[in-house]
Amino acid sequence: MNETPAIPTTPPTGRPRNRAAIVIVACLAVLLPLTAWGFYLYYPSGIGPAQPISFSHRVHAGDKRISCLFCHEGALDTPRAGVPPLQTCMLCHERVIITHPEIVKLRTHWENQQPVEWVRVNDVPDFVFFNHSLHVRKGVDCGRCHGDVAAMDRVDMPWALNMGFCVQCHRDNNVSHDCLICHR
């Protein structure tokens, strides 16, 4: 009386399986672009080197709209834009999100008067003369050389700041591109 269920000897018609395949393909066709879009929207944009404190330009210059010159005031009247001292950070972070782990780290640096060793991103060789204020005072926007920093979590160099790049803009704007202005 232990009859095993009959094993079908003919394969089922292709139809149901095809329909399942069509449904799966249709789902993938919808889900894959959605996933890609999600990554595009949420993946951090500037992905430069990791920094000792995870400072984000997107948060500060983007969301909170803090002016570039508030932190890089040197760019206006000195050759170097410079990186802000801890004191600038503490103007806000004495009060803002003081229990955030990165701010606890920041405060430790501040209390020990130990500067943060930010990893450098842009660097032209020493034989090149470059001066921020000469550009910024003429109204050349930071973004012309550094890209859309306010959209970057970790600052990167969007393109090489090489001789071709410098000379091209000088040509386009009738600025001297005599060798000796950059190689003194």
Ligand code: HEC
């Ligand atoms: C709240 C302060 C703050 C503001 C506002 C700010 N920055 Fe910065 N910036 C920093 C700090 C700190 C660093 C060093 C850490 C890093 O690279 O993220 C830095 C680094 C940079 C660097 C890379 C420096 C290198 O090593 O070559 C560039 C370029 C830069 N900032 C441009 C800008 C521009 C453009 C804006 C405005 C859109 C801006 N910053 C606004 C604090 C600030």
Ligand code: HEC
């Ligand atoms: C003008 C005010 C101001 C200054 C100056 C400032 N911050 Fe902030 N910072 C903020 C605000 C506002 C937030 C967002 C707080 C929140 O998410 O509620 C923030 C967030 C942060 C965060 C957390 C970011 C995250 O992942 O959400 C870090 C880390 C940070 N700041 C570091 C710094 C450092 C380092 C400096 C100095 C170079 C600095 N901040 C200067 C106002 C400031």
Ligand code: HEC
């Ligand atoms: C004409 C191109 C150009 C413009 C405009 C420009 N920068 Fe720069 N920036 C550079 C170059 C080139 C370097 C690398 C300098 C070096 O290695 O000596 C640099 C370096 C920096 C650095 C690293 C620290 C330093 O001073 O070397 C910061 C921060 C910075 N720029 C911020 C800014 C900000 C903020 C603005 C706008 C107010 C700005 N830059 C406008 C070309 C530019």
Ligand code: HEC
């Ligand atoms: C987006 C355009 C642009 C880019 C890119 C640019 N410059 Fe300039 N540069 C200018 C302008 C505008 C002036 C101001 C000319 C004036 O004073 O009338 C200038 C002036 C200068 C001067 C002073 C010129 C003089 O007559 O003494 C030097 C030096 C210089 N740039 C070097 C550089 C170097 C090095 C780079 C690349 C790292 C660079 N520039 C990239 C637009 C640019």
Ligand code: HEC
């Ligand atoms: C507007 C600025 C600017 C002017 C004008 C300029 N240079 Fe340069 N030069 C640079 C920068 C920035 C670099 C370094 C980045 C690189 O390697 O491209 C450089 C690099 C060089 C190098 C080293 C190249 C290498 O591969 O290491 C030589 C050689 C040189 N320049 C020669 C010249 C000569 C010759 C002229 C005139 C015909 C000139 N430059 C005009 C900005 C300038």
